[in-house]
Each structure stands twice: as C-alpha cells, then as structure tokens.
Amino acid sequence: MNLFNKKPIYLDYLLIIAGTGLIALGIQWMYDPSGFVTGGFTGIGIIVKQVTIGLTEGGIPIWLTNLALNIPVFLLALKLKGRRFIARTAAATALLSAWLYVIPTIDMAQGDPLLAAVFGGVLFGVGMGLVLLAHATTGGTDMVAVLIRRKLRHYSVVQIMQVLDGTIVIAGLYAFGLKIGLYAIISIYIATKVSDALMEGLKFSKAAFIVTDHYKEVADALLEKLDRGVTGLRAVGMYSGDEKCVLYCVVSKKEIVDLKEIVVSIDKNAFVIVSDAREVLGEGFVENH
Known part of the structure; x- marks a missing residue:
C-alpha cells in the first residue's frame, strides 16, 4: 500500500511528529546558533531570544515565544474558521513547540554560516514537506495570512505570507546584521526547494x-x-x-x-x-x- 495513497489518519500524525522534529532540529542546531531568521513565528522567537538575553539568562526560549504567539491566533481561527480547519495544524504547532523545548541548542555548524544555511535549509525543508504531506501546517504566519485574507480578499494567502515573513526577515537583519541575513535568505531558498521537491517527487x-x-x-x-x-x-x-x-x-x-x-x-x-x-x-x- 502506498504510504500517501488513502493512508490512515495515524500515518498523517506520524508524518507530523517526524516533520516537526526535523524542523526543530534545523532551528535548534542550525538557525538559532547562527542567528538565522527565516520568517514565521519561530523567526520571531529567534529575534526575541536575542534581544532578551540581557533580561533573562539565555533569553526567552523560542518554544515559549512560538507557543505564546500561536495561542491567540488559533483561538481566533477557531472562532472564525471552525474546529475542523485547525485540528491538524494545532497538533503540528503544539508538537513543534514541544520539540523546541526538548531539543537543546547545539551549534552543529561550528560557527560556519554556509553549513548552517545548507543543512538548516535541508532539515527545515524536509520537515515542512512531511508536515504539508499530512495536510497540516505549523501555524504561525500561515494561519495569520489566512485570517488577514478575510479582510483583504484581493490579495492571495501566499502574497500576505510573503509580506509577513519578509518583515520578520528584515527585522532579523537589524538584530543579527546583513551578512547573517543574506545567509538566512539562502537557507530559505534551499528549504523551499527541498520542501517542494519532497511533495512533487512523490507524485512526479x-x-x-x-x-x-x-x-x-x-x-x-x-x-x-x-x-x-x-x-x-x-x-x-x-x-x-x-x-x-x-x-x-x-x-x-x-x-x-x-x-x-x-x-x-x-x-x-x-x-x-x-x-x-x-x-x-x-x-x-x-x-x-
């Protein structure tokens, strides 16, 4: 039986568990130690952690920022779109925050931003591809874009996401500098290509x-x-x-x-x-x- 052909629902959740785990590895082992801000609520979490290092030891953890930002968004989505719309995405978001809490921050690239960009992009891309194959997302700016489009219907969800994530990446440039920001853009490109290849390759x-x-x-x-x-x-x-x-x-x-x-x-x-x-x-x- 083809894994992605009329697969039982528990296989979707196995994909979500594995996918969010890989995304968390990319963030904790590559993005966070290198200061890469790649958009989304996890990108905001990396910025918040950096700017709050002087306020608390190690800064506010990424998992906490991710969870705190997603909770009000999901409550609003639940009210406007219904329970069925957010069920799997809620699970993916909760699992991503849990993985970020469990997985320690380790500089696996050992200070090499190019290695962090490449391997971080691959880990993030494969993880996101698995989550999307399970018909879910990790919440964050994806969900915000869907909600904003209710008011701005002449823009697509993708266009709104590009503006939101672009704003977060620009904020990352101010927090970590231009050079790191450019490497982050390389990583975004790799993650997008890997994610697309994973999804299309199964049906290619x-x-x-x-x-x-x-x-x-x-x-x-x-x-x-x-x-x-x-x-x-x-x-x-x-x-x-x-x-x-x-x-x-x-x-x-x-x-x-x-x-x-x-x-x-x-x-x-x-x-x-x-x-x-x-x-x-x-x-x-x-x-x-």
Whole structure:
C-alpha cells in the first residue's frame, strides 16, 4: 500500500511528529546558533531570544515565544474558521513547540554560516514537506495570512505570507546584521526547494508524446509490457499534410527508459517528446482523496 495513497489518519500524525522534529532540529542546531531568521513565528522567537538575553539568562526560549504567539491566533481561527480547519495544524504547532523545548541548542555548524544555511535549509525543508504531506501546517504566519485574507480578499494567502515573513526577515537583519541575513535568505531558498521537491517527487511522473507510423504496434507493446494506458490523438503533419496518430502515455520516472526502448525497438525513426508531469491522479498513480 502506498504510504500517501488513502493512508490512515495515524500515518498523517506520524508524518507530523517526524516533520516537526526535523524542523526543530534545523532551528535548534542550525538557525538559532547562527542567528538565522527565516520568517514565521519561530523567526520571531529567534529575534526575541536575542534581544532578551540581557533580561533573562539565555533569553526567552523560542518554544515559549512560538507557543505564546500561536495561542491567540488559533483561538481566533477557531472562532472564525471552525474546529475542523485547525485540528491538524494545532497538533503540528503544539508538537513543534514541544520539540523546541526538548531539543537543546547545539551549534552543529561550528560557527560556519554556509553549513548552517545548507543543512538548516535541508532539515527545515524536509520537515515542512512531511508536515504539508499530512495536510497540516505549523501555524504561525500561515494561519495569520489566512485570517488577514478575510479582510483583504484581493490579495492571495501566499502574497500576505510573503509580506509577513519578509518583515520578520528584515527585522532579523537589524538584530543579527546583513551578512547573517543574506545567509538566512539562502537557507530559505534551499528549504523551499527541498520542501517542494519532497511533495512533487512523490507524485512526479513523465509524459511522452510519440509520433510514429507504427502507432498500433507501439501502443500494443506499451499496453502489454508496461501496463500503462495509451491515448491516440489525431493530428496532421503541417509539412506533409498527412494525417497521423500521436500517442500520449504517462509513466513513472523509472518506466520512461523502458518506454523509449520499446518505441525504438519497433520504430527507430519515431519522434518522442518527454516532459515532466508534476502531478498525476488516477489508476496506477496517486489517487485524489
């Protein structure tokens, strides 16, 4: 059974536990020791910890700031959006605060900001990807953006989040300096790419357009050997004016090599176009649920 295909709800919560744990590792082992502010309430927590070091030993801990900021946001979201909307995100937020409380702050990068940016981005990105795969978020500016959009409907949630997180990152520049801020931006980019790759990679497929005079033989071979559906599209060659049948077939990444070998074995002059299919729903692929 595919883990992400009609998975039981407890698997979602296992993903949330693992994802929030990785996010916390990225924050406690990479971001916090290096002074990286990457947006969100955890970014605010890093700033608050820095500016309160003189007020209390070690400053106000990140987990406490994260929890204190999220509580009123969730109460407002509960009132405006309902319990179902925030259930998994509430669990993710609580778990992230718990992980931040349990995991000690360790400078694993040993003062190297580039290492902190790269490995922090990877840890944060993988963790966030797992949380998103469980249909949850870690609260913070995500939830604030959703609530703000109720009043500013001509802006998207993503646009509002960009403004909120951008403001937090700019505040981090004042707290930690320009150089650290630039490294933090690198880490944000890496985390975003890793998170996107994790989500898209699980559904990533290849789409092939096949132009061949032996379309019947090629289609039969693909159906028999790959057990994949093939669609014939009527087309006209604009140079020759001849009617043609273009085959369209979607396969997994591993099967694209077999597809090309099958086509070439039947028609060495076939014209094959292969492109990425970012998400495929249906029989043999991820089901929509």
